[in-house]
Amino acid sequence: MSDAASTPDAVEQVTQDVKAVKLENGAAPGAANGTKPEDNAVSFKDAFKAFSKFGDSKSDGKHITLSQSDKWMKQAKVIDGKKITTTDTAIHFKKMKLMKLTAEDYQKFLEDLAKSKKVEVDDLKKKMTTCGQPGLTSHVTKSQTAAAAVDRLTDASKYTGSHKQRFDETGKGKGIAGRKDLVDAAGYVSGYQHKDTYDKSH
Template sequence: MSEAQAVDAAVEQVTQEVKDVKLENGTAPGAVNGTANKAEGAISFKDAFKAFSKFGDPKSDGKTITLSQSDKWMKQAKVIDGKKITTTDTAIHFKKLKSLKLGIDDYQKFLDDLAKSKKVELDDIKKKLTSCGQPGVSSHVTKSPAAAAAVDRLTDTSKYTGSHRQRFDETGKGKGIAGRKDVVDASGYVSGYQHKDSYNKSH
């Protein structure tokens, strides 16, 4: 096989793999930008369930999901918003199924029960769950102004006092180990004396 033929074969294999993945995710091969059958950025419910059922549990086979994993998924998808649906609601309905881990069929029953109880459309919940991205990835993480102000206040070294002040120079830069350890000073000055070399020698 020539080099050109080998390259063609490799390209054909990759193309076929991409088609297979699209078919597996329920996307038609001829779909424009891969969004023919679903919302942009969404994946199938089954794939999302599998991803979140493995989140934080490397030993999981992706077939069952715990309440904790479900809550993380719902928080990321903004299904749990602290108003309409809370973690208390999810705990009550999850435990109705009398199992610590739910398979995908039981999980659908849990969602159906939750939606009816809270008067929310099941399709809306599923839409959010399939379009929230990969586990742990949130595109809406913003620091509130109050939190930002608190962090700024706590990291302002000019307001530090006592021994903490000694750990930073005038610009607020940390002195490293010199600011944390008592380094022996053999200059003859008393420890802690801050006016070293300021004596006017003309006296």
């Protein structure tokens, strides 16, 4: 009798565990509870939990910091450097007067931010629930940005001033000749134009 009574609770627990595993593996939990996932969307609560654990192995998933929030918003392209910046998020986060926000407080933070920036809070939340798992897209962006920076910095054709003198027309380095003024020990004075023209038969 007691076993039968505890079965629904056990089933519910297993369901929650499966949802958690699916969230960890990048699947949309929305599919498990009967709702249709849109663009791999997860519920706001599940996304909040995932990002509140991002970079903090000791987090219980119930509180989120400003740093974690900014990472989430950057990944979701809510922070775009134009309409909403990290300065905006910092101002509104500090208004809450807490170092870490619960999901309820975070909702208030989002509403306050959306109101001041004249955007719909639902639009922000939609972006934040369809941006994927924490860190999924930022690594690609960082590696692409780094590669572009390396290409730009190693393109000798764009060098100017004294740095330009270190390379020949093909972009190949001249070695030490491109870095130091080497002394000509041939015996001629500096600037002499007729070097090696003396007739040795005299």
